[in-house]
Amino acid sequence: MTSRNIRRNALNNIMLSLTGVCAAVTVSTLFLVLACLIYNGGKSLSLSFLTNLPVGQGETGGGIANAILGSAEIVALASVFGIPVGFMAGVYLAEFSGRALGFLIRYTADLLNGVPSIVIGIFAWTVLVVPMHHFSALAGGFALSLMLIPITARNTEQFLQEVPRTMREGALALGASKWRAIATVIVPAARRGIMTGIILGVARISGETAPLLFTALGNQFWNTSLNEPTSSLPVVIYTYATAPYEDWHRQAWAAGLVLLALVLIANISARMIVSRGASLPK
Amino acid sequence: MATPTAVVGTHRKPVAGRLRGGDEVAWALTLLFAVIILAVTLLLVFELWINSAPSRHKFGFGFLTSALWNPVTDEFGALPYIYGTALTSFLALLISVPLGVGAAIFLSELAPPKISSSLTFLVELLAAVPSVILGLIAIFTLVPLVRSYIGPALKDVLGWTPLFTGPVFGIGYLTAGLILAIMTFPFIISVSREALLSVPREQREAALALGATRWESTWQIVVPFARLGIFGSIFLALARALGETMAVTMVIGNSPTIRASLLSPGYTIASVVANEFTEATGKTYLSALVELGLVLFVLTMAINAVAQLLILVTTKKGSRKS
Numbered sequence: 319m320t321s322r323n324i325r326r327n328a329l330n331n332i333m334l335s336l337t338g339v340c341a342a343v344t345v346s347t348l349f350l351v352l353a354c355l356i357y358n359g360g361k362s363l364s365l366s367f368l369t370n371l372p373v374g375q376g377e378t379g380g381g382i383a384n385a386i387l388g389s390a391e392i393v394a395l396a397s398v399f400g401i402p403v404g405f406m407a408g409v410y411l412a413e414f415s416g417r418a419l420g421f422l423i424r425y426t427a428d429l430l431n432g433v434p435s436i437v438i439g440i441f442a443w444t445v446l447v448v449p450m451h452h453f454s455a456l457a458g459g460f461a462l463s464l465m466l467i468p469i470t471a472r473n474t475e476q477f478l479q480e481v482p483r484t485m486r487e488g489a490l491a492l493g494a495s496k497w498r499a500i501a502t503v504i505v506p507a508a509r510r511g512i513m514t515g516i517i518l519g520v521a522r523i524s525g526e527t528a529p530l531l532f533t534a535l536g537n538q539f540w541n542t543s544l545n546e547p548t549s550s551l552p553v554v555i556y557t558y559a560t561a562p563y564e565d566w567h568r569q570a571w572a573a574g575l576v577l578l579a580l581v582l583i584a585n586i587s588a589r590m591i592v593s594r595g596a597s598l599p600k
Numbered sequence: 601m602a603t604p605t606a607v608v609g610t611h612r613k614p615v616a617g618r619l620r621g622g623d624e625v626a627w628a629l630t631l632l633f634a635v636i637i638l639a640v641t642l643l644l645v646f647e648l649w650i651n652s653a654p655s656r657h658k659f660g661f662g663f664l665t666s667a668l669w670n671p672v673t674d675e676f677g678a679l680p681y682i683y684g685t686a687l688t689s690f691l692a693l694l695i696s697v698p699l700g701v702g703a704a705i706f707l708s709e710l711a712p713p714k715i716s717s718s719l720t721f722l723v724e725l726l727a728a729v730p731s732v733i734l735g736l737i738a739i740f741t742l743v744p745l746v747r748s749y750i751g752p753a754l755k756d757v758l759g760w761t762p763l764f765t766g767p768v769f770g771i772g773y774l775t776a777g778l779i780l781a782i783m784t785f786p787f788i789i790s791v792s793r794e795a796l797l798s799v800p801r802e803q804r805e806a807a808l809a810l811g812a813t814r815w816e817s818t819w820q821i822v823v824p825f826a827r828l829g830i831f832g833s834i835f836l837a838l839a840r841a842l843g844e845t846m847a848v849t850m851v852i853g854n855s856p857t858i859r860a861s862l863l864s865p866g867y868t869i870a871s872v873v874a875n876e877f878t879e880a881t882g883k884t885y886l887s888a889l890v891e892l893g894l895v896l897f898v899l900t901m902a903i904n905a906v907a908q909l910l911i912l913v914t915t916k917k918g919s920r921k922s
Contacts, residue, residue: 344700347782351734407630413630434896437896495623525729525731574733
């Protein structure tokens, strides 16, 4: 072998190994993140932590029960606003849209999806918090729903379009009107994909902090109505982690572990729904 | 893929006529929800514009070039934040682009399909980790690491440049860039991998048949073929890095100054809004923060648009040729 070929082969081996190193580094980051949270959060996680209210600085035994409930409320509100709008818009984009309007709405949805979450927070603050004169779970839910709508819409559209043409034609040939074909054949055929998209979307918004900072704000107690400041897991993690108290840092880790576990479980189960139905939409 | 809209048409009929049968009702109903997306987005732009008016009128374009941020005297300039946002995003890409593209090459060209798809799943899981959790990890592990090891080491080797001078606090541009790198490479990997996978097999085989090594075929043929998609993924990552709030806010150091040293604390647009919005008193102060939001919005929108365009072009190219 000439020296040139030796050089080429050496370069080949070096560069290909380097790509392997890149892959190893990036994938292991996930495990580092997991290990870090399990190690630090596991130490302070207990049943009472999940069921107690926060206590004042200096006392021990505080928990995050109100934050868990608050997060659930805000995310549920966001889902109630966001999923129907996103789903119906997705059906429109896939089944009814003309060229120009379809393009415009599709493009706008992508635009909205790319809006930084802090800007979404400012927007929700201007349209809800300012007129109502106070922070509320409602405003937080509205902010998060704005992130959920474009995700659900584009995902629903994509999976509806993957339903084979023959299925729609079959339904129409049997005399079904278009909306019946959509409601009874096309949407059910795509339901796994649509569900997966919704689960992933809900998982994503439930970890969002920035839109809640000046919409839902936070609260040390159980909230009694959706119309008042409400605590949430991500905001609690942020507040506790940036505060100068050792005990709060410990709680931030434990709350982080709870949040990450919820988000990852949602992601993995969404993945399982898709892989079980993988043979269906293709 | 063709959009199957033309199967049964709700084509040009007068609007009153359209609303009779069930199809027309379904059309109108779904359209109503679709238009909500349009309306909400327009309202968002409108609100940002209106609520930033006091600051826009008072400072004009000087807002973007002034480095003064003083709530007491009601003087506001965005330059330190724009600088911090640009610098941290640039640092993030400096790390995540080679790492992400390298990993994407490994996943698309070398790894067996099964391993590739499970590794990609793990990378996508990383993208699902909420940013506040990465911020939490950054505060308590990355910051001490930078303070005790990475920072001093960089100062020893590169201390003669202005980039690595001054005291090492652990918080600052470098740490924010590192955490942003972790948040952006999942996007680069998953989009670049798709782009690389859509390169037709014949391209690789032709190069190999001509005697190219595996690396030469990949670097000189496959990567250039997928370059638009890879650029698209980089722009997508950039847009994400610019708008990222929580993780950066937790480690940037909250100092509205412009410094060359990557080890010094700084500030970004998103962080200052997150930190000061609820405490802002006075019309000008608040509207200056909203205007920062507007600047961030315009910036990310422009970059996202480029990314979408590039990704669209490559996926079209790939599907035509294969």
